[in-house]
Amino acid sequence: MTDNASHLGATLQDLLDERLDAARQTEVLTHLAGCPQCRSELEALRWVRDVALKQLPVEDVPPALAARVVAALDVTDKQTVRRGWRRRTMAAAVLAAAAVVLLLLVSPSSNGDTLPNAVARDFVAYRDGTLPLTLHTSDVAAVERFFVAGGAPFAMRVFDLGMMQYQLVGGRLHRLRGRPSALFVYSGPGDRNLVCQMYEGQLADLPRSDDVREHNGITFRVYRAGTVTLVFWQEGPVVCVLASDADAEAVIQLAYAKAVKV
């Protein structure tokens, strides 16, 4: 307890992490100015914090884990709903008419809302940061594995749009007005977003569109919602839709490039 006691020791870390008040900091800096040993110790701590530990690779979340988390949340949702329904059934026994009213109020009503509206809303929500992706990766195969592991009830594929300068950002198992949808997102030139969704359904069920195009024997229904362009087309039992705030013709060209006649 002679020399060492007068050195700074753990106080060096307080300096490094900016946890000293001004007076103490002045004392510490004064000591440092005259003490190579403490200076070297401070540099070592700084190196560990700012260099060594910053080199640790960031591991991607495995697609199967992301899918399992979503599935676990879904199961919890179902249990909650069932419990809710049981409570309501008991209420029905007590006061049938009131319970019916309650059920009507509770059941999700989507009157007046259309699929294109819902897709456009999802696009805006994603762009505004309120629709989170479950899996973040630019790896097309990883997002496909994520959808499969998540039990997507239909065959779907994730587009590789690298040639068109659109980089995959990630995906989420989503619901589009109550039906399961595989949602995946790209970032394009000029920071434009492209949100793609696939769901089981029929193009014919969509409301009247602003435009209808034909290309390679495939029908494309085009909608505009503000600055957002939506392009729908059918692939077997699945409807695909691209939503983007990029130039409308560019969005349509992307759809042309990726649509496959089934």
Added chain:
Amino acid sequence: MSDPDERRRQFESIALPLMQGLYNTSLRLTADGDEAADIVQETFLRAYRTFDNFRPGTNARAWLFTILYSVFANRYHEAKRRPRMEAVEELEAPAGPESDIALVAAWGSRWNPEVERALRRLPEDFRTPLLLIDVEGLSYEEAAAVLGCAVGTVGSRLFRGRKLLYAMLQEYAHQAGYGKHSAPDP
């Protein structure tokens, strides 16, 4: 009556962006991909079930990391699968003059397998504050909340952890012969 879809959406907005940090931390706590994934899944499930207790605007990161650490501690500490505590003296830094920051720093950006290996050797008490504060960017106060200990304790464990890690990396550098002959090839 709160809309369950809205609740789910809110939860996802708050929690999903943190999944990667939680997974990486879990991975480095357990050194086992499957275990790490199980812990993350359970963390999300617990968080979702207790989401009503979470007040929006409060610290979601501290909240989720607290759950993660608690899930981890329950599994590892009770099952006595806690990674063996190495005798700390064994790892203690050789004091002062041998510290050679120039040697260590000059090895540049090729440290990461060694950093990972050294982290794994660190006793959990020292490793966890490093992971939370230096890797995930939590504050001392947040880390103290996660670990359920005093802020001062977090600080002293972090200090020990950083020093031990430095000592181990310096040892690797010596073992690799770096500094004795010439610089490693670029």
